[in-house]
Each structure stands twice: as structure tokens, then as C-alpha cells.
Amino acid sequence: MNLHRLTSHNDAAWDAYLRQQPSALPQQLAAWRGVLEATYGHRTHYLFVTERDEIVGVLPLFFIRSTLLGKKATTMPGGLCANDAVVARALLDAAQEAAQRFGARTLLLHDSRQRWPDDRLRSSSDHHARLIALGSSEEAMWGALQSNVRRQVRIAQRNGLTATLDRSGATLDSFYGCLSRFAHAMGTPLFSPRFLQEVVSAFPDEFSILTIHYHSRHIAAYFQLELNRTVYGMWGAAERETLELRPVYLAYWTLMVDAIGRGFHTLDMGRSPNASGAAQNKAQWGGEERPIYQQLLPLTADSRPQAITTQVRHNPAMRYLRRLWPRLPYPLTQQLGPRLRRHVPFA
Incomplete structure (x- = not known):
């Protein structure tokens, strides 16, 4: 089993692997590296594992330097994708090391469709996806x-x-x-x-x-x-x-x-908060409800790991901003919004 960092030379193989995985999401595809770097200037650190020259797992990691929320290490929505828990652990080990070098206090597997069994991870599921079989x-x-x-x-x-x-x-x-x-x-x-x-x-x-x-x-x-x-x-x-x-x-x-x-074959209606009005409306269409997990790995002894959405919800400044935002002139929010969104691009 060999660990690698993604370069453009491996983009096609990375995507080919994801196109064979039922749990893969579009946000895990390699081209998102360029989207993050061009739009926000975030540093990416995409990792993959091979066995006998075949990719068996991927982890699309990137880093955020935020004056609002501190240094963050997070995956793209979908978290990691791996053939088994052994590969997943190898990817998580490498991501943990990279995140600690960056100075992040936590590492987040964001919006994972699978709950990976690792004792280091603290898991929560406040959202779900609804999948409609066509x-x-x-x-x-x-x-x-x-x-x-x-x-x-x-x-x-x-x-x-x-x-x-x-x-x-x-x-x-x-x-x-x-x-x-x-x-x-x-x-x-x-x-x-x-x-x-x-x-x-x-x-x-x-x-x-x-x-x-x-x-x-x-x-x-x-x-x-x-x-x-x-x-x-x-x-x-x-x-x-x-x-x-x-x-x-x-x-x-x-x-x-x-x-x-x-x-x-399938329409994925996107994520909804559990027991919300949006979830109830989507449930009318039938289909299957699947949990979405936030899995957090503490990286420092004093870190208090929370999902980004939880941090935003409980941050006094962010709560005030949410109340204030609709009262601000619409043109002003168009100017300020992208600057703020850089800190939480997928929350």
C-alpha cells in the first residue's frame, strides 16, 4: 500500500476511481482543486492510496486560514472514499499529519455518506440526503x-x-x-x-x-x-x-x-437538516433517506471539535451577522458575501 499526493498527472486516475464508487460525490472529483485555489486561494492537499498501481482510496483535503474560525483542515463534501477501513485509516493518518503541520486544531471529514469506524473520530449526523430511485x-x-x-x-x-x-x-x-x-x-x-x-x-x-x-x-x-x-x-x-x-x-x-x-437512475435531492420543513417537503416524493456524517478528529489536547455548521451556529459574531444580513442593502451583501464565504465555503 503506497500513499501519494495528487498532481494533475493523476487527475484522470483519481476520477476514474470515483466513477466506480457508489458512495462517491461530484464534490470529490479532482477538478475541485482548481476551483478552490482559483476562487478562494485555499491550499489543497489531495491524498490517495494505491495497491499494485491501482487507486484504492482518496481523500480530498484542503486548508483554510480564517480570522473568524482559525486554521481549519477539512475535506470536500463527501469526506474520504476508500475500499475498506484499512485504506481509510492510512488516508486519515496522512491527513492528520498534514493538518498538524498546517497548524489546524481539528480535521473534518465533511458531509461523509459513510461513517468510518475510527476511534479517533467524533461523529455526528444532523443532516440527511434523500435519494429518489427514478x-x-x-x-x-x-x-x-x-x-x-x-x-x-x-x-x-x-x-x-x-x-x-x-x-x-x-x-x-x-x-x-x-x-x-x-x-x-x-x-x-x-x-x-x-x-x-x-x-x-x-x-x-x-x-x-x-x-x-x-x-x-x-x-x-x-x-x-x-x-x-x-x-x-x-x-x-x-x-x-x-x-x-x-x-x-x-x-x-x-x-x-x-x-x-x-x-x-437516481435523483439526489441534496442535504436537509433532520426533522426540518425542507426534509418533510422532500419526503413527499418518496425515496430513501440516508444520513450525512460530520466526522471530526481533534489535533490538539485542548481542541473542542465541532462541525463547521455548529461553530457558525454558536459563534456570537456569526449569529449576529445572520440576524443582520437580511437588513443590509442587497448590493452590499453581494460585495461582502463572497469574502465571508471564503471562511466556510461548503457549510
Whole structure:
């Protein structure tokens, strides 16, 4: 078993490994290194293990120097991906050593779909993902839905809502506008337009942007990535004052129809807090609920490991900022948001 640090020479082999792993996420692909470095200037330290010249595990690690939250060592969403616990431990050992050299107080396996059995790790699961198995045809999928969900989709259509899917990036600006207005109202600083541009450039054949229209107005928009015959919901927003028109129902149904038509097997609706309104709404569509884990490794004797979302929630300055954010002028939040988001790019 040999340990390596990823270079561009190994990008194709790294991605080929992930394309064979059912638990892999799009955020673990090698091109995210460039997105992080170009957008935020974060230093990446992607690790992989080989046996007989074949990759058997990967860990996409990066480091954050934050004046708000200190030095952080964290993986991309999805954590590590490995053939077995022995490989996972070897990756974790190497990541721990690199994180300690950086001066981080904790190491986070972020949004892992698997709970790795290592006594050093402190695990929590406050979120879950909902996976919808797609039918063999649009008709079969429609018949499998609850009658109430079908009714809500019909209401959206009768209300005059329409949907368009873009795979060229032409609607990137309008998507960002919809998402940024939603984030402002919710008190959440948002990443920059450049971040999305870098994602589209990194994955030109694996993204889509869905827009819901009400006459000439864009009232909802969703961004997806694709991996292993699964469509992953990444970011989305709907104008709150238009929810009675049922844009969210039409959006999910449109994604399902499109995915079925292109031979995809699963729609991953993205993560939701446990027992939340968002989780209940997604549960109407059926499917399977899968836990998402935050696994933290303390690196110093006095460290008090907490997931980044927990740190943000309990940090007095961040709590105040969340209350203040919707009251700030929208143009100002567009300037400040990306600077703040650098400290918590995926929380």
C-alpha cells in the first residue's frame, strides 16, 4: 500500500476511481482543486492510496486560514472514499499529519455518506440526503408518486409556470441572481459569481441549470451536477412570495423527467437538516433517506471539535451577522458575501 499526493498527472486516475464508487460525490472529483485555489486561494492537499498501481482510496483535503474560525483542515463534501477501513485509516493518518503541520486544531471529514469506524473520530449526523430511485419511464415515475404530489405539479402547470434546462451556462447569471436574493433573505452570505463560473468551467459536461418561469419572470432556479448515473442537487432557490404557485414541485418533476430521458437512475435531492420543513417537503416524493456524517478528529489536547455548521451556529459574531444580513442593502451583501464565504465555503 503506497500513499501519494495528487498532481494533475493523476487527475484522470483519481476520477476514474470515483466513477466506480457508489458512495462517491461530484464534490470529490479532482477538478475541485482548481476551483478552490482559483476562487478562494485555499491550499489543497489531495491524498490517495494505491495497491499494485491501482487507486484504492482518496481523500480530498484542503486548508483554510480564517480570522473568524482559525486554521481549519477539512475535506470536500463527501469526506474520504476508500475500499475498506484499512485504506481509510492510512488516508486519515496522512491527513492528520498534514493538518498538524498546517497548524489546524481539528480535521473534518465533511458531509461523509459513510461513517468510518475510527476511534479517533467524533461523529455526528444532523443532516440527511434523500435519494429518489427514478422509474423506467416518465409514465412509471408519475404513477409512483403520491397523489398529492401529482396534484401539486398539475397546479404549477395550471398556474402557467414553465421550466427550462440549460447545459451551456447561458443562464448562469440569472441563476446566481435568484440564488443571491434568496440567500440575502435567509441571512446567508453567498459565494461569488466567479465560484460558479469556475465550477461550470471545471465540469462543462456534467452540470445543468433549471429555471422556473412565471411569464417573463424567473421565480426559481436550481443547479445540478452529475456522477455515476445520479443527478445531484447542489444549490437552489425559489422566491418565497411565489411558493403558492408551486415552483418547487414543477422543478423536481422536470429534473426527474429529464434524468429518466437521459438514462439516469437516481435523483439526489441534496442535504436537509433532520426533522426540518425542507426534509418533510422532500419526503413527499418518496425515496430513501440516508444520513450525512460530520466526522471530526481533534489535533490538539485542548481542541473542542465541532462541525463547521455548529461553530457558525454558536459563534456570537456569526449569529449576529445572520440576524443582520437580511437588513443590509442587497448590493452590499453581494460585495461582502463572497469574502465571508471564503471562511466556510461548503457549510
